[in-house]
Amino acid sequence: MNFEDKVVYQIYLKSFYDSDQDGLGDLNGVIEKLDYLDYVGVNCLWITPFFVSPQNDNGYDVANYCAIDPRYGTMEIFEKLVKEAKKRNIDIMLDMVFNHTSTQHEWFQKALAGDTKYKNYYFFKKGKPDGTPPTNWASKFGGNAWQYVEEMGEYYLHLFDKTQADLNWDNKEVRDELCKVLNFWLKKGVYGFRFDVVNLISKPTIFMDDFEGDGRTYYTDGTHVHEYLQEINQRSFGNDEHIITVGEMSSTSLENCVKYAGKEDHELSMVFNFHHLKVDYKDKQKWVLKEFDFEELTSLLHTWQVEMENKHAWNALFWCNHDQPRALSRFGDDKNYPIESGKMLATMLHCMRGTPYIYQGEEIGMTNAYFTKIDEYRDVESTNYFQILKQQGVNEKEIYHILQERSRDNSRTPIQWNDGLHAGFSKVTPWSQVIHNYHTINVEASKRDPNSILQHYRKLIKLRKEYKVISLGSYKPLLENHKQVFAYKREYEGESMIVINNFYGQKTSVHLEEGGYTSLLSNYPKREYQKVMELEPYESIVFYKK
Ligand code: GLC
16 A cells, blocks of 8 residues: 555535535535645545535434535535546545444434334344333433434434434444445545544444443444454455555554554554543543643653554554644644644654644644634534533533533634635635634635745645655654653664654753754754754754765
């Protein structure tokens, strides 16, 4: 496979660009912005789901995998997008939500109507003798994971929203249907797939209460997951070695990821894991705030880098996506050092071993939304948790503070294209409010400013294409006990590269090995290599020697 020098750009379609003035981004909007994406330099676009859907979870509740929601476009427009992107050497990656379907999906509707064939596509179960749900598992969006259907006298399983019913992958007919979907899109010229929460697809045969957690130990990285991934690989994308696949792995383990993304295992090209994005969760709880733990962050990143390399497996590298708050607001300083810390986070990630993913807006330094009213929040998880936290007795001021840090809406606001009406995203009121800082943070301004974060991303993408040490080099942790610097060394056939990143707004110093290095990229005026270096706030430097 040949994805080492590629950079993927994630498009959250609803917020990317509205071409038909209905307040929602759309496929035509992507076509209109292809020249911009080409200018950024990315090679592949992961587009979040645009299939027919009631949109209870913004398209992650799919009602028809092979039809396009008219709000987003038509099949013709999609085909044009594939063609137009190809002209610019950009491939299209689709988002396959195969752990569950919308309850509006024809299969689920038939199941509800009593068709046994389709009932077996899902998990329908009787409650416990006292009428309570079959297990005490929690839905990831709050509440119990089972929904009662009065007319049937049975519950169905939904690990996410109650309108997202989990599919039964143990049923071969389900796997056949899903392979058909993949082959349908492959024929349309799609060159990659992202698989939503794909490590949750293999459920246990016996459903039991979880007295220690929320149920995840029973279905995460389940018994048959590797087998099922190998099967769909063989029956669809595995036939073409150029196809890129990435699995989203929820609460996974390194041991499993080595297999999911191992060269020899024929499952997926690479994986997203989220351990490094839980270092600011208090006791692993998303809705309890804590300062991020630098030591935990760096030790996780080093360990995954080293172990994945040792086992010949490949990482997907990312800070941001549509489920995460903006990294600049989270790990950087979006008020005092937005440019420096935005560039530092970019360099640190893009020079590691793996395929980097840029989430729309990250490349121009978009920040969290900092909404202050509940009616500005759109996401089902945020609105559910607003109520849950209230019931838990958390006061409203604190709840807003938590949402401003953790809500998925933080990264789902419209892209700030310019400083005009609605930030140039649409001419009508957008589905989600534009962030107030669009007058200064926007694409047009970033294109004009040679010192912008955008220009830094462009340089990083160019370097990855030019320097094999970035795309193919080995990885070695450096300065492991440093309290504020994350550093590593990459090596490849006589080339070596040292990357040092100050993660804080305070100056610090580092002791480096013998010299001979020159600076390849930095976020302050060019620096000479020295054995002892004083680093500025959020300073980040890439040194190189051959
Ligand atoms: C994934 C998606 C997220 C969605 C969930 C359920 O985590 O990225 O947006 O809500 O799966 O499909």
